């Protein structure tokens with residue numbers, strides 16, 4: 001078969017590789033486990049171990065894993081200094097991409113592409129990325145950097161490093177659940193970018209930096225930030241129906257609805273809707289939840305479209321006092337484990353990813369001397 005015959009714009013429907021890490025067929029599963037069950041019965045640390053190692057950890061394996069990740073948390077002083085010199089208002093995803101590049105210069109295994117070195121690097125990034133996100137958040141607001149505390153879980157530590165106060169167990173668990181649901185999603189754009197980069201036998205940090213660049217776009221991770229903008233634009237529960245109908249009449253998309261694969265709803269959205277509502281009730285401010293409910297009803301009635309993961313997640317983070325600019329970086333904090341698992345899998349059985357293109361340029365022609373060109 002010629003390559004032209006299997007051309008599909010956006011690679012829609014194309015099987016671009018094999019993976020044993022996750023599938024979206026018949027509901028999202030990580031290494032065979034339904035994500036709904038993992039969100040109920042596991043922690044993000046267990047899920048991170050599962051994605052990187054292939055199996056859920058035993059209690060001693062989990063304890064060792066947590067120790068390794070905790071010990072890797074410290075970010076180099078050079079990165080903290082660099083964060084202080086960046087222009088005000090630099091996009092937080094751009095800063096994170098730069099931070100991963102800087103971390104590569106200080107990692108003892110940067111150019112070692114062996115399986116074990118890649119697992120070590122992935123564990124270090126799991127520890128360092130939340131610290132780098134929080135450090136940039138604080139520095140860019142003229143605040144002192146807060147260092148992680150060894151006695152806190154990674155979720156509690158992240159909220160502590162942002163807010164400067166110990167979060168409630170409910171807040172830490174809600175963040176944990178969202179990280180479980182964000183951790184992995186088969187051959188999405190950023191994961192594919194990571195696989196393309198490492199297939200050239202480049203390194204893990206370069207693959208993660210490329211994936212962060214891909215995730216930033218509003219058709220991918222960036223959608224969760226637009227959801228919050230639109231939700232605020234919809235106003236109140238009283239104005240939300242008219243706002244939604246007007247948007248649909250103008251053929252504008254409402255971010256957080258619809259999915260290329262999940263046509264009967266995204267289970268991740270259902271789980272996070274409950275978390276978002278509980279978090280809002282804990283603050284006593286439920287207006288956004290009510291507004292979102294109205295929009296959901298109108299979208300289902302008018303378009304038969306159901307929410308995807310991005311719809312409730314912004315509200316959950318908002319109720320936890322997290323600014324919108326943190327939404328996509330938090331996505332990275334979790335997805336770095338999925339990306340790393342894919343890099344490791346790709347390199348374990350590598351073939352350079354190099355597709356062909358259908359040529360649409362001019363037919364063959366000859367080069368005229370410069371003097372005779374118009």
Ligand SMILES: CC(C)(COP(=O)(O)OP(=O)(O)OC[C@H]1O[C@@H](n2cnc3c(N)ncnc32)[C@H](O)[C@@H]1OP(=O)(O)O)[C@@H](O)C(=O)NCCC(=O)NCCS
Nearest residue numbers: 219223252253254255256257258259260303305308309310
């Ligand atoms: C995710 C998405 C790209 C999937 O799209 P898709 O399966 O290729 O579906 P299509 O783009 O072909 O849309 C099918 C129909 O539903 C409509 N539609 C799809 N998503 C819509 C949305 N979020 N808001 C309004 N209408 C939407 C389209 O306008 C189209 O309507 P039409 O048949 O009257 O022209 C799309 O639903 C979308 O743009 N959603 C908003 C962005 C988002 O939430 N992204 C995060 C994804 S996890």
